[in-house]
Amino acid sequence: MSHVDDGTLHALVDNELDAAERSVVEAHLASCGDCARRFAEATAMARQVVSLLGALDAHAGAVRIVTPAVAPAVADVAPPKARTDATVIPMFSRFRTVRRVAVAASVLVVAGVSYQVGRTRDAAPNEPAVSMVMADRASRPLVTPSVVDAMPGSDIAESAPAAQQKPRNGPRNDSEMSPADRPEGAGGGARDEADSKATGSAVAAPAAPRAIIVPLPVVSVGESSKDSTTQRRADAEARSRESADALSRVQAQESARAQQAAPAQSGPSRIASQRRMELGQVVVTGVAATADSSANVADGKAAPAKATPLAGYTALEDESLPSLTRRRYVSANGTPIVLLIIKPPTEQKRTPPPETESSFVVFSTNGTSSVRWRARGRDYELQGPLAPDSLLKLAARLK
């Protein structure tokens, strides 16, 4: 017979020939040296292939499951664990673990103090972490208010431009607030107390805005080696995006919530709803070291026409979306700043809480602060890993 083809040889190796075929082929192999040699080769091949394929299993269990590189999305970070006590959070511990920042605020401690804006950033690193809500914003629901004497040792000597600008409409008090804006329950009492205390401060330092110290929830993110500048900047970017995103989502609800929000229940739902309220602001994110560090003033030169000039920063772009405007600045030393301006929905324009027009709200967690204010019917928020006073200065200039 003719020589055996490869397929048949391999079928023989695999014991896949029926009896008749098999006997014919074996007979040939017995008489044909070439085919016998090829059969031996085929046998070796089959064995070798099985062995090689087995090599793929050697590390099968160790093969890392690598899905297309997806860094854990910021948005996927678990909801912030709000602190339920009045623990003071280290503020500037290296800008490390902050992700969700102040917008995720749960307001825990209320204190009427005068927050002097002029504190230098040098003092920051070991400072107790505080977040400040100016008293005028106390109508926001506050959790477990208690008057504390925060920021001991802070002196009132220096007042920043922000402070000078603030009491434009004069000190405000509860009498100016509509009942709907008043915090109910415990929050009200604390607020009254805060107000009176703040009023006292205002006497001593009229320019100083009244402040409420508000530690914010620490979002646990784990301390990793990611603590690099780029990481921080990426985080800041992500926060900005997230904020903007959330903003657009909740904007429509904000007004109603602001009016209806029940005060001062601790618990996740309370915090969540408050957080959303807090988001109805305009955001400036930045990593500025010192706002005035440079005289390199852009004043809109390099900026799109609409960009608000910010001394010391060069405007880079101005992206407008239906409900928000994003403005990017960079300082002389390369520090990026992002400003988000949210245009409140129409119905909100009709009822702008007047008492907020003249005040700032300052929040801070460790490493990141945010300053919020309302002006000309828009909400603004300045946010970044800065000392609150630095942010407040920037905010004052932007306002």
Add this chain to the structure above:
Amino acid sequence: MGLDLGALFREYHESLVRMLTRRTGDRGRAEELAQETFARAVAAPPTNPRPWLFAVALNLLREEGRNAATRERRLVLVKDEDHVAAYEQPDDAYEREETRLRVRAALAQLSERDRDVLLLQAEGFDYDEIAQATGLSRGAIGTTLARARKRLLEVYTQGEGGEHVARG
């Protein structure tokens, strides 16, 4: 007709995952595909489970198309980095990894049909089952296997040249 999924799972899952792991180089994806395969077995209980399961799994794999190739590439590259990281491991581990990468590269040089047949046969499929799973005629299996084995070993022995990146 009832389907004892538990029995099916116990009997074929390990083999299926092994085959898919060899095929994809990605154990996690292999597990996912196996899960999906068994899920489909529940929806449409097969009369001849083994070829059916493997055929479905291989079809699922094909459906993933080019994305799969991309992911394999990424996987292999990452493994290369791991390799560097594991530099202090014993030499045999090093060689084993070296072999693994070369086999993957060689396997990637085969046609899809040859590759599938080879992997199914390595799982103990007889020619009938391979034919059922792949849609080839039984008479073509021996020829296909002969070609696939030869090609794999050729590429493996001559190959290397640093091409560690598998192409799906």
